[in-house]
Amino acid sequence: GAGVSQSPRYKVAKRGQDVALRCDPISGHVSLFWYQQALGQGPEFLTYFQNEAQLDKSGLPSDRFFAERPEGSVSTLKIQRTQQEDSAVYLCASSFDPSSYEQYFGPGTRLTVT
Amino acid sequence: AQSVTQLGSHVSVSEGALVLLRCNYSSSVPPYLFWYVQYPNQGLQLLLKYTSAATLVKGINGFEAEFKKSETSFHLTKPSAHMSDAAEYFCAVTEAAGNKLTFGGGTRVLVKP
Numbered sequence: 131g132a133g134v135s136q137s138p139r140y141k142v143a144k145r146g147q148d149v150a151l152r153c154d155p156i157s158g159h160v161s162l163f164w165y166q167q168a169l170g171q172g173p174e175f176l177t178y179f180q181n182e183a184q185l186d187k188s189g190l191p192s193d194r195f196f197a198e199r200p201e202g203s204v205s206t207l208k209i210q211r212t213q214q215e216d217s218a219v220y221l222c223a224s225s226f227d228p229s230s231y232e233q234y235f236g237p238g239t240r241l242t243v244t
Numbered sequence: 245a246q247s248v249t250q251l252g253s254h255v256s257v258s259e260g261a262l263v264l265l266r267c268n269y270s271s272s273v274p275p276y277l278f279w280y281v282q283y284p285n286q287g288l289q290l291l292l293k294y295t296s297a298a299t300l301v302k303g304i305n306g307f308e309a310e311f312k313k314s315e316t317s318f319h320l321t322k323p324s325a326h327m328s329d330a331a332e333y334f335c336a337v338t339e340a341a342g343n344k345l346t347f348g349g350g351t352r353v354l355v356k357p
Contacts, residue, residue: 134287161342166291172334172347175286186344191249221287228342231295235287 134236155224265334
């Protein structure tokens with residue numbers, strides 16, 4: 131596709147459920163980032179992949195959050211035992227390679243935990 | 245550590261008037277700075293970026309920003325607002341290519357006819 135795609139666009143989960151959010155980066159992009167955007171705030175960094183390697187996961191808020199990119203393309207962000215404070219928009223971004231400044235963002239997945 | 249402060253969470257301008265959105269940053273090394281725009285239910289779109297070349301940076305849709313090291317600022321301007329400029333704008337900083345972005349809290353722009 132032409133841009134970064136994310137699915138689902140909207141997800142409602144009951145507290146305690148597990149969720150999986152998918153990101154399809156731009157084809158050929160080496161770098162992939164996940165950000166969390168709470169209502170009324172700017173995005174905050176969660177984790178970074180270079181190909182399949184997760185080089186930085188310092189932003190993951192708890193061990194309930196897990197991300198993977200097994201083949202260096204599609205990435206999945208998994209949240210276990212969701213809590214109300216996990217409600218946010220989860221944004222995925224990709225960039226061509228580690229020397230690139232520009233990150234291309236997907237439309238995000240809006241997660242609501244009830 | 246890097247940080248970004250955007251002054252004013254909401255700005256209201258009249259159509260045709262100047263748009264000025266303020267951004268101040270903190271960085272321990274020479275920064276790279278960005279402005280993104282977010283329309284409702286959409287992702288972030290890059291407006292412009294400063295990567296240590298010219299301090300006055302021109303972007304898309306008539307926006308420009310000036311990097312002022314002495315003031316640690318990177319304010320965004322547009323001479324004449326259009327209704328289509330109504331959106332949320334985010335300033336962001338990174339300390340190296342390929343690194344994570346640190347965003348400000350955003351400024352929502354309302355354009356009055």
